[in-house]
Amino acid sequence: MEFKKKILCIGAGYVGAPSMVMIAWKCPDYKITVVDINARRIDAWNSDKLPVYEPGLDAIVRKTRGRNLFFSTDVEKQIQENDIIFVCVNTPTKTFGAGAGMAADLQYWEKTARQILDNSQSSKIVIEKSTLPIKTALAMERILASGKGDITFDVLSNPEFMAEGTAIDDLENPDRVLIGSRETESGLAARAELAEIYSHWISSDKIITSNIWSAELSKLVANAFLAQRVSSINSISALCEKADADISEVARAVGTDSRIGPKFLKAGIGFGGSCFKKDILNLVYLCHFYGLPEVAAYWESVVKINEYQQERFIANVLRSMFNTLAGKKICVLGFAFKADTGDTRESPAINITRMLLAEHAEVVITDPKALGNAAADLAGEKGKISYIEDPYLASSGCHALAIMTDWDLYRRLDYSKIYQSMIRPAFIFDGRNIVDQQKCFEIGFNVFPIGKPALTRL
Numbered sequence: 001m002e003f004k005k006k007i008l009c010i011g012a013g014y015v016g017a018p019s020m021v022m023i024a025w026k027c028p029d030y031k032i033t034v035v036d037i038n039a040r041r042i043d044a045w046n047s048d049k050l051p052v053y054e055p056g057l058d059a060i061v062r063k064t065r066g067r068n069l070f071f072s073t074d075v076e077k078q079i080q081e082n083d084i085i086f087v088c089v090n091t092p093t094k095t096f097g098a099g100a101g102m103a104a105d106l107q108y109w110e111k112t113a114r115q116i117l118d119n120s121q122s123s124k125i126v127i128e129k130s131t132l133p134i135k136t137a138l139a140m141e142r143i144l145a146s147g148k149g150d151i152t153f154d155v156l157s158n159p160e161f162m163a164e165g166t167a168i169d170d171l172e173n174p175d176r177v178l179i180g181s182r183e184t185e186s187g188l189a190a191r192a193e194l195a196e197i198y199s200h201w202i203s204s205d206k207i208i209t210s211n212i213w214s215a216e217l218s219k220l221v222a223n224a225f226l227a228q229r230v231s232s233i234n235s236i237s238a239l240c241e242k243a244d245a246d247i248s249e250v251a252r253a254v255g256t257d258s259r260i261g262p263k264f265l266k267a268g269i270g271f272g273g274s275c276f277k278k279d280i281l282n283l284v285y286l287c288h289f290y291g292l293p294e295v296a297a298y299w300e301s302v303v304k305i306n307e308y309q310q311e312r313f314i315a316n317v318l319r320s321m322f323n324t325l326a327g328k329k330i331c332v333l334g335f336a337f338k339a340d341t342g343d344t345r346e347s348p349a350i351n352i353t354r355m356l357l358a359e360h361a362e363v364v365i366t367d368p369k370a371l372g373n374a375a376a377d378l379a380g381e382k383g384k385i386s387y388i389e390d391p392y393l394a395s396s397g398c399h400a401l402a403i404m405t406d407w408d409l410y411r412r413l414d415y416s417k418i419y420q421s422m423i424r425p426a427f428i429f430d431g432r433n434i435v436d437q438q439k440c441f442e443i444g445f446n447v448f449p450i451g452k453p454a455l456t457r458l
């Protein structure tokens with residue numbers, strides 16, 4: 001079959017692959033190829049067991065793979081063959097040198113830019129889909145312009161706003177698609193070419209265009225604002241616990257103001273995921289770089305409150321369980337950083353499990369999708385850890401349940417049955433406020449919610 005356009009994506013991770021799967025599904029006349037240097041990942045994308053768990057993803061991959069969607073490790077050949085290239089490689093926090101612990105590590109990004117330059121025999125549109133510091137496109141342009149010959153490259157910024165667990169719906173019905181470009185004749189033509197792809201399923205009023213630096217910065221700012229709401233509500237949850245107010249009631253009262261809105265006001269053990277912390281720290285670094293220490297301190301406090309919330313949670317567990325966890329068995333319900341994903345990157349459950357182990361507790365971890373990642377995250381930790389998928393078996397013989405992930409499954413468990421199999425007094429630390437806390441108290445548990453008075457007989 002002759003395809004109308006050929007599109008390449010470099011980076012087959014949580015974002016690159018699902019976003020290309022969506023383009024392949026919505027644009028059957030385009031050929032989409034996704035490449036990665038990680039051969040195991042590519043093999044998994046070509047198998048029946050995809051490397052990413054995302055509701056609805058398998059069905060679309062089955063419809064498109066081998067038709068107009070292809071996964072490959074041959075990065076160089078694919079660069080030669082495609083003229084529209086999305087770059088969706090990882091941009092983690094730098095762990096060494098200047099800016100360590102804050103700035104984005106751009107080594108994967110720069111390597112990709114050089115690979116594109118070395119393997120291009122025709123002009124190309126290169127699209128930043130990774131989340132990047134402002135002015136990365138300039139570095140990209142300079143690398144790409146350093147080649148000999150008369151081929152040209154237009155760099156666009158098209159940050160991705162999907163969230164894990166809802167990626168398919170977010171990609172199919174996004175609030176907006178943002179395309180930043182240079183405002184030159186060829187920049188605007190490249191912008192139009194990319195907008196044309198999205199226009200297959202997204203209405204034109206949702207395709208927003210801007211200058212390229214605004215687009216790069218908007219992605220960092222959107223994540224910073226979302227994380228800030230979580231830290232804001234979590235900070236108030238601490239006050240609620242002291243002053244007998246109920247954080248759910250406060251969130252409802254505040255969120256019904258249409259100027260504030262109800263979303264992202266769920267108090268819990270803090271935000272996880274690969275991006276919020278990394279992107280805020282990157283923003284903080286940029287503010288320092290541009291000589292804005294007050295702005296940097298403002299955003300850094302969002303991360304500090306997130307850490308405080310996890311420390312507060314463990315302090316509460318310790319205090320409530322008579323100031324000793326040594327030898328006690330704690331069941332950690334959920335290890336993924338949120339429901340409907342197997343991703344555990346920066347999951348609060350990692351820190352909280354480490355803090356439990358530091359108190360010499362024995363930890364039993366259960367999760368419907370994330371046990372493999374949990375075991376990898378905790379490899380090398382000292383202490384007793386076991387991994388049991390069945391929550392009833394996992395909680396049997398435990399002193400306490402610590403709910404870390406808002407899996408719907410945990411709302412619907414038979415807590416009477418669980419209570420029967422636990423050591424008394426039995427505790428629930430509901431880090432997501434998802435169980436029926438009054439009912440659990442009536443069953444016999446001592447219940448410690450977030451941001452609400454504890455229900456306890458002790």
Ligand code: NAD
Pocket residue numbers: 010011012013014015016035036037038041075088089090091108109111112129130131132160161162163164274275
């Ligand atoms: P990821 O680690 O899951 O995937 C990145 C992939 O890029 C890896 O498989 C890696 O092997 C590959 N890669 C690295 N260098 C390469 C190279 N030179 N050639 C080919 N492949 C290469 O990361 P992710 O979660 O998909 O995130 C990617 C980017 O998207 C990040 O900048 C992130 O901030 C951003 N983002 C992530 C999300 C999310 O929900 N995870 C949402 C929006 C934006």
Ligand code: UGA
Pocket residue numbers: 131160161162163164165223226230263264265266267268269270271272273274275276337338339
């Ligand atoms: C987030 C953003 O929502 C996406 O728009 C963005 O594209 C993505 O980061 C990214 O750049 O990687 P994601 O991290 O996948 O998406 O998931 P979220 O739904 O934002 O949740 C992040 C964390 O905040 C989770 O740990 C979640 O449990 C927590 N959270 C969220 C709360 O504790 N309370 C809330 O009210 C909402």
